[in-house]
Amino acid sequence: MKIHVLGAAAGGGFPQWNCNCNNCKGVREGSLRARRRTQSSIGVSAGDGRWTLVNASPDILQQFQNFAGSWPQGGLRGCGFESIVLVDAQIDHTTGLYMLREKGSPWPVWCTAPVHEDLTRGNPILHLLDHYCGVRHQPVSLAGECFHPEGAEALNWYPLPLVSAAPPYSPHRNNPVPGDNIGLEIEDPASGKRVFYAPGLAEIDEAVWAAMNRADCVMVDGTFWTDDEMIRLGLSKKRARDIGHLAQSGPGGMIEQLSRLPAHIRRVLIHINNTNPILNEDSPERAVLDAAGIEVAHDGMEIEL
Ligand code: MLT
Ligand code: MN
Ligand code: ZN
Numbered sequence: 001m002k003i004h005v006l007g008a009a010a011g012g013g014f015p016q017w018n019c020n021c022n023n024c025k026g027v028r029e030g031s032l033r034a035r036r037r038t039q040s041s042i043g044v045s046a047g048d049g050r051w052t053l054v055n056a057s058p059d060i061l062q063q064f065q066n067f068a069g070s071w072p073q074g075g076l077r078g079c080g081f082e083s084i085v086l087v088d089a090q091i092d093h094t095t096g097l098y099m100l101r102e103k104g105s106p107w108p109v110w111c112t113a114p115v116h117e118d119l120t121r122g123n124p125i126l127h128l129l130d131h132y133c134g135v136r137h138q139p140v141s142l143a144g145e146c147f148h149p150e151g152a153e154a155l156n157w158y159p160l161p162l163v164s165a166a167p168p169y170s171p172h173r174n175n176p177v178p179g180d181n182i183g184l185e186i187e188d189p190a191s192g193k194r195v196f197y198a199p200g201l202a203e204i205d206e207a208v209w210a211a212m213n214r215a216d217c218v219m220v221d222g223t224f225w226t227d228d229e230m231i232r233l234g235l236s237k238k239r240a241r242d243i244g245h246l247a248q249s250g251p252g253g254m255i256e257q258l259s260r261l262p263a264h265i266r267r268v269l270i271h272i273n274n275t276n277p278i279l280n281e282d283s284p285e286r287a288v289l290d291a292a293g294i295e296v297a298h299d300g301m302e303i304e305l
Helices: 022-029 060-065 113-118 125-129 206-214 254-259 284-292
Strands: 002-007 041-045 051-054 081-085 107-111 135-139 156-161 182-188 193-198 217-221 266-270 294-296 302-304
Touching (some): 002 060, 113 135, 156 206, 193 206
Parallel strands (some): 081 107, 107 135
Antiparallel strands (some): 156 182
């Protein structure tokens, strides 16, 4: 199984267009050792050159231009990605669908019922796309059975309902329902290897903890360093937890939890917000991650399992 990180940043990307925080300013000016990152998306393949897209970010066109695996191969039109899986209905995970409208046939889009509802009501993007290439909704059930999205059907994909948050526009933003957010446990039956992917994760419950322990690599929520990061910077009144993200530092934080996993499991943070000090490769926070054996995903990162 191959995983290609198309975009490792959270919503807004890094640097964010209107942000003058130390990170965004520093990377813009070139005074900070940090990589730019586009918004949250990965590609998954069984290794045969065919791909499934997980999340369609607003930066998808740039991401595809930078990734040869997406390029058309023979024929006048084509794409290495054959279907799309959505882990939630957030703007940073779905807006790229508009950019992919030139496809000659409907995109298979795999998502849960609550995500489908948000994308046909609060943000009716799937209806709009009917006027272009169209979308074939492929239901992701939470009953426990695996699914096989086009492009990586040789892999077994298991959805896990997560404690996180529906988008601000969703009628159930404040009344979460199972399936608003899922994590993905993807298993390669050929190698027996598994990855657990959850870019938005507010709480590690028993089922998530079990999936993380079964994995050979976890790629999990790296949005914020502290729970009050946005409050401290005066950018928001909300805690990380309130908007569906478990912060890295502090008691019960992501670092503490990742450190309890068996040593052979590779740990990668993904969906990094532009305010997060770990983006600065010379920061003490980044040194804490290095010491804990925790990696920070970047655009173009490839993981082979
Ligand atoms: C999130 O992950 O919390 C959202 O994508 C935030 C956003 O809408 O940018
Ligand atoms: Mn997001
Ligand atoms: Zn910033």
